[in-house]
Amino acid sequence: MPSSAQPKEPAAAGEAQWPRAILHLDMDAFFVNVHLLDHPQHAGLPLVVGGRPEHRGVVAAASYEARRFGIQSAMPMRTAVQRCPSLLIVGHSWPRISECSQRVMAILESFGPIEPMSVDEAYVDLSGTSEPRHLAQAIKARVRQETSLPASVGLAACKLVAKVASDHGKPDGYTVVPPGSEAGFLAPLPVRAIHGVGPKTAERLVAIGLSTCGQLAAASPDQLSLAFGKYGEVLRRLALGEDTRPVSQGHARKSISSETTFDRDIADGAVLADRVTELARDAGRSLRRRGMAAKTVAVKFRWADFTTYTRQRTLAAFTDRDEDLVRVALDLWREHWPAGQPIRLLGVGVSGLTTKGRQLALDL
DNA sequence: TCTGGGGTCCTAGGACCC
DNA sequence: TCTGGGGTCCTAGGACCC
Numbered sequence: 001m002p003s004s005a006q007p008k009e010p011a012a013a014g015e016a017q018w019p020r021a022i023l024h025l026d027m028d029a030f031f032v033n034v035h036l037l038d039h040p041q042h043a044g045l046p047l048v049v050g051g052r053p054e055h056r057g058v059v060a061a062a063s064y065e066a067r068r069f070g071i072q073s074a075m076p077m078r079t080a081v082q083r084c085p086s087l088l089i090v091g092h093s094w095p096r097i098s099e100c101s102q103r104v105m106a107i108l109e110s111f112g113p114i115e116p117m118s119v120d121e122a123y124v125d126l127s128g129t130s131e132p133r134h135l136a137q138a139i140k141a142r143v144r145q146e147t148s149l150p151a152s153v154g155l156a157a158c159k160l161v162a163k164v165a166s167d168h169g170k171p172d173g174y175t176v177v178p179p180g181s182e183a184g185f186l187a188p189l190p191v192r193a194i195h196g197v198g199p200k201t202a203e204r205l206v207a208i209g210l211s212t213c214g215q216l217a218a219a220s221p222d223q224l225s226l227a228f229g230k231y232g233e234v235l236r237r238l239a240l241g242e243d244t245r246p247v248s249q250g251h252a253r254k255s256i257s258s259e260t261t262f263d264r265d266i267a268d269g270a271v272l273a274d275r276v277t278e279l280a281r282d283a284g285r286s287l288r289r290r291g292m293a294a295k296t297v298a299v300k301f302r303w304a305d306f307t308t309y310t311r312q313r314t315l316a317a318f319t320d321r322d323e324d325l326v327r328v329a330l331d332l333w334r335e336h337w338p339a340g341q342p343i344r345l346l347g348v349g350v351s352g353l354t355t356k357g358r359q360l361a362l363d364l
Numbered sequence: 365t366c367t368g369g370g371g372t373c374c375t376a377g378g379a380c381c382c
Numbered sequence: 383t384c385t386g387g388g389g390t391c392c393t394a395g396g397a398c399c400c
Contacts, residue, residue, distance in 0.1 A: 117399085118400045257370065
């Protein structure tokens with residue numbers, strides 16, 4: 001676990017020219033530290049934010065003290081408690097998390113165009129500024145001053161490397177990767193460090209002898225193409241730190257969904273139908289709150305053995321009405337639920353979204 | 365007593381149209 | 383006997399991320 005708060009500047013060499021300057025900011029153990037703002041007496045304890053073990057909860061965020069017990073996010077809470085019986089489990093405080101997130105994003109926005117990736121993470125485009133390093137330090141300092149929350153930042157000429165850099169220095173990190181030193185910075189890191197290389201891809205890469213970014217970068221295009229098709233070349237370029245994706249503001253939402261895992265698997269059709277109805281109404285509320293309408297409705301099932309199905313249907317027209325969403329969701333559910341089959345999770349989602357304004361314009 | 369909830373993107377196959 | 387192609391829409395599943 002990296003614990004240094006010292007600035008790290010691999011291959012720092014003179015004042016480099018920045019073709020683009022992209023900062024990635026990632027809040028450290030965000031949910032945990034937001035909780036500690038209001039409960040300072042919990043500081044220093046092994047603490048996690050997440051769902052209760054008796055409700056099949058998982059860890060959303062773990063304090064650094066909890067991590068020493070081998071506890072990580074996404075771990076089943078039951079497992080976490082086994083590893084640390086004295087673990088303190090607290091729920092999410094969504095209003096507080098949202099408020100802190102908005103304050104952080106407002107600070108970032110005052111420095112340049114931002115692309116938020118989640119509540120606790122965003123890119124800032126500092127291209128064209130004369131002193132991106134100083135700005136990166138100023139951003140980190142202002143976040144700390146104005147929110148009392150620690151963050152890690154990474155500065156590089158592309159998004160991929162900025163992201164890896166912010167991760168590299170955690171917690172409280174400040175890592176600059178000057179232009180030209182990207183490949184050297186990435187080379188010793190495991191392929192898993194690349195954003196987009198998950199467990200499956202990493203396993204396949206390791207199986208063909210490519211464990212580090214340096215090995216991936218040096219692999220023959222033919223070998224990669226054979227194993228990964230077109231994606232092979234993408235991977236190789238990422239491992240070299242070549243990434244031209246822009247920092248883009250204003251992503252349009254593509255889907256909205258609501259799902260629930262039951263404390264115990266349920267096989268009672270009446271109970272399940274009620275939950276499908278509630279979930280469809282949740283989706284309807286979300287749509288209307290955002291002033292959107294949807295054309296496709298999907299129902300998601302997860303059986304006791306964790307296998308997961310989705311079944312979707314596209315309508316003739318956009319809708320944001322509970323009545324329509326509930327009807328389609330219930331139809332899908334009835335058509336595809338083998339009566340009596342115990343269900344672990346139910347979900348209802350909508351996609352094919354449009355804003356109401358555009359829908360009205362089309363209707364006229 | 366394993367395994368949340370909210371998303372995005374990609375692939376692949378079938379239907380359908382020109 | 384032949385069985386083109388490209389484009390778009392739709393569905394389902396999987397990898398991945400926070």
